[in-house]
Amino acid sequence: MTSGTIVATAAPPRTSRWSIFGWFAFASLVASQAVAIVTSPPDRDMGDLQKIMYVHVPAAWMTMLAPLTVLVFAMKYLWSRREEDDLLAAAAAEVAATFAGLTLLLGMIWARPTWGVWWTWDARLTSTLVLFLILAGYLALRALVDDRERRAQWSAAVGILGAINVPIVYMSVRWWRTIHQIQSSPSTVDPAYVLGLRLNAFAFLFVMIYLIRRRYEAALMLRAAEHAAEDAALRGGRGSRAS
Amino acid sequence: MALRDEWRRARAIAWKDLTAERRSKAAFNSVIALAVTILVMFGFALGPDAQAIRDAAPGAIWLAALFAGVLAFNRSYQMELDGGALEQLLLYPGSRRMIFAGKLLANFALVASMLAIVVALGIVLFQVRIPAEWPALVAILFFGCVGLVTLGTFYAALASRSRAREVLLPLLLFPMLVPVLIAAVDATKALLGGNLLGDAGAWARLLAAFDIIFLVASFLAFELVIEV
Amino acid sequence: MMSAPVPAVDAADVARRFGASWVLRGVTLSVAPGEVVGLLGANGTGKSTLLRILATLLRPHAGSLRVCGHDVVRAPADVRPRIGYLAHVPGLYDDLTARENLHFAAAMLDRPSGECETALERVGLAAVANDRVRGFSSGMQRRLAIARLMLVRPRLLLLDEPYSNLDGPGADLMNSLITDWTSAGAAALVVLHELAPAANVLDRTVTLVDGRLATISPDVHRHTGLTLRAGS
Numbered sequence: 001m002t003s004g005t006i007v008a009t010a011a012p013p014r015t016s017r018w019s020i021f022g023w024f025a026f027a028s029l030v031a032s033q034a035v036a037i038v039t040s041p042p043d044r045d046m047g048d049l050q051k052i053m054y055v056h057v058p059a060a061w062m063t064m065l066a067p068l069t070v071l072v073f074a075m076k077y078l079w080s081r082r083e084e085d086d087l088l089a090a091a092a093a094e095v096a097a098t099f100a101g102l103t104l105l106l107g108m109i110w111a112r113p114t115w116g117v118w119w120t121w122d123a124r125l126t127s128t129l130v131l132f133l134i135l136a137g138y139l140a141l142r143a144l145v146d147d148r149e150r151r152a153q154w155s156a157a158v159g160i161l162g163a164i165n166v167p168i169v170y171m172s173v174r175w176w177r178t179i180h181q182i183q184s185s186p187s188t189v190d191p192a193y194v195l196g197l198r199l200n201a202f203a204f205l206f207v208m209i210y211l212i213r214r215r216y217e218a219a220l221m222l223r224a225a226e227h228a229a230e231d232a233a234l235r236g237g238r239g240s241r242a243s
Numbered sequence: 244m245a246l247r248d249e250w251r252r253a254r255a256i257a258w259k260d261l262t263a264e265r266r267s268k269a270a271f272n273s274v275i276a277l278a279v280t281i282l283v284m285f286g287f288a289l290g291p292d293a294q295a296i297r298d299a300a301p302g303a304i305w306l307a308a309l310f311a312g313v314l315a316f317n318r319s320y321q322m323e324l325d326g327g328a329l330e331q332l333l334l335y336p337g338s339r340r341m342i343f344a345g346k347l348l349a350n351f352a353l354v355a356s357m358l359a360i361v362v363a364l365g366i367v368l369f370q371v372r373i374p375a376e377w378p379a380l381v382a383i384l385f386f387g388c389v390g391l392v393t394l395g396t397f398y399a400a401l402a403s404r405s406r407a408r409e410v411l412l413p414l415l416l417f418p419m420l421v422p423v424l425i426a427a428v429d430a431t432k433a434l435l436g437g438n439l440l441g442d443a444g445a446w447a448r449l450l451a452a453f454d455i456i457f458l459v460a461s462f463l464a465f466e467l468v469i470e471v
Numbered sequence: 472m473m474s475a476p477v478p479a480v481d482a483a484d485v486a487r488r489f490g491a492s493w494v495l496r497g498v499t500l501s502v503a504p505g506e507v508v509g510l511l512g513a514n515g516t517g518k519s520t521l522l523r524i525l526a527t528l529l530r531p532h533a534g535s536l537r538v539c540g541h542d543v544v545r546a547p548a549d550v551r552p553r554i555g556y557l558a559h560v561p562g563l564y565d566d567l568t569a570r571e572n573l574h575f576a577a578a579m580l581d582r583p584s585g586e587c588e589t590a591l592e593r594v595g596l597a598a599v600a601n602d603r604v605r606g607f608s609s610g611m612q613r614r615l616a617i618a619r620l621m622l623v624r625p626r627l628l629l630l631d632e633p634y635s636n637l638d639g640p641g642a643d644l645m646n647s648l649i650t651d652w653t654s655a656g657a658a659a660l661v662v663l664h665e666l667a668p669a670a671n672v673l674d675r676t677v678t679l680v681d682g683r684l685a686t687i688s689p690d691v692h693r694h695t696g697l698t699l700r701a702g703s
Contacts, residue, residue: 157468
């Protein structure tokens, strides 16, 4: 289980398949937003402000989904010991953190006109905030560890534990909020909104997959460059001495 | 039998940690001092209105324990790093997970003692009335402490060996402890407020589940963080 | 038909990098059981790194490496019980006494505690056994580390500059222990700064230059006036 890491050497080809997928993802996003905005009636309390839900809620769902990706690829890395899997897990974590930030920002934009405050400690928003912090910790760890093998192994451990905690955090925050009954985000079950939400959920999923893929490709390119430099240093003359 | 050997090694490590601690008292004294200081600062920040600080007592107690705990966890690995003892520790036969088990036991003894002192002081400073259900309160404190020490011992194994360790440990640990903090503070509040609606029971079950899940997960994953 | 004994060390093209620069660039080395090999080289050439890779504390980035027949990367848990590693740093617990440090090691190694007393006697620390290591000089700490090594019963000794911090009698103690261990069949790889203290126990020396090993010719030893234990 603890054998050496298999190095990622080749840079990925920039396949036109992924570029096509990217166009498709963004097109579906535009289309879903259009459908949702046009077909849903204004909310009786919030009016057209309700439509921010079509971005805020799918972003929140993606934020919950992305740690699952981190979990899967962290576990895959521990099994395969291939650097690619570690880099993919890290790419997923970065994209997840971005979606978390987006969710929080949109939540605040919604909260201000609705409740008059920038932040409500509602269950979804608060869980997302905690998740954002867990991801920030994961990324900080990667930034502070230079040795590649150590970084991959530690990230896998931290990523797995963090991912395990996501449902627990969500549950405990929701209990906390129901006990204390604070104002919450608008319901997502009103049938008038379901179509718009479902369409946008899929669109966001496609966009997220595309973003993770591109981030992963960038990491692979960087890694290939590093490896080429190391190879040259090994075959060539003296490198600088390390004690 | 191999299991007996492993358990003996874990006990040896726990004994070693506690003996070294008992002699130098460096960690114990500074951890207690920090916890007490934080508690007192909370008193100043939230008081002096009696009702306000009584309401804030559970939160202040647990936060003091969390911040002081970070000190204890990093120190637990510091003693291995100072003289290069960690490498020798890694060379002994048997599973490296016993290092986690031993340090977990030692840290629990240390942090539980600290928590007891903080709670006692909190009851005094924050004018809290000791509830009739104090055994339930002790159970909550126990489960919360286990969760804190489990994750603290785990994350300190890597934070103590990274750059910016003072920042990295809280950054990694505190978000992971949100369920513990929520459950422990709310359950403590419920018990101190004489709330018998079963809130405390539900929180206790959450804490126990959290403890079991992360005891197992940390134990299994420890090899990954200590060996490299 | 007699089969060749399993070499204590069988390394081929071992390489290790720190960041972007390579410390070891392809080390090939074979050490037979009972052999004592001195490892020389200027500061920063990777001698300690090689030892730590052999001790399973670091993983090589290239090459293959077997210790007593076990692969260091794939089966480190099989290698570890056979290794005795004397590091440059003492690796002791300052707040414990000498005796307590050894008892802890004995508990971890599954040795009876009686062996601790024997070890303490042999290294000459019996009188200060109940004193805390914090007050020990570096020479005394080195002796205690050697005592701990006696509990291990290794097949391969990895000694990183064992003579530093040791006075004359200390160096003699080290040499007599090396002789005891090797006559029981163990091999030793000894990182050295200078040949003099170890001259009587070394079989041969190798030098790390630019990340690779070179063997010093016997002529060099003649010029320096040193004779090794077994003529190279």
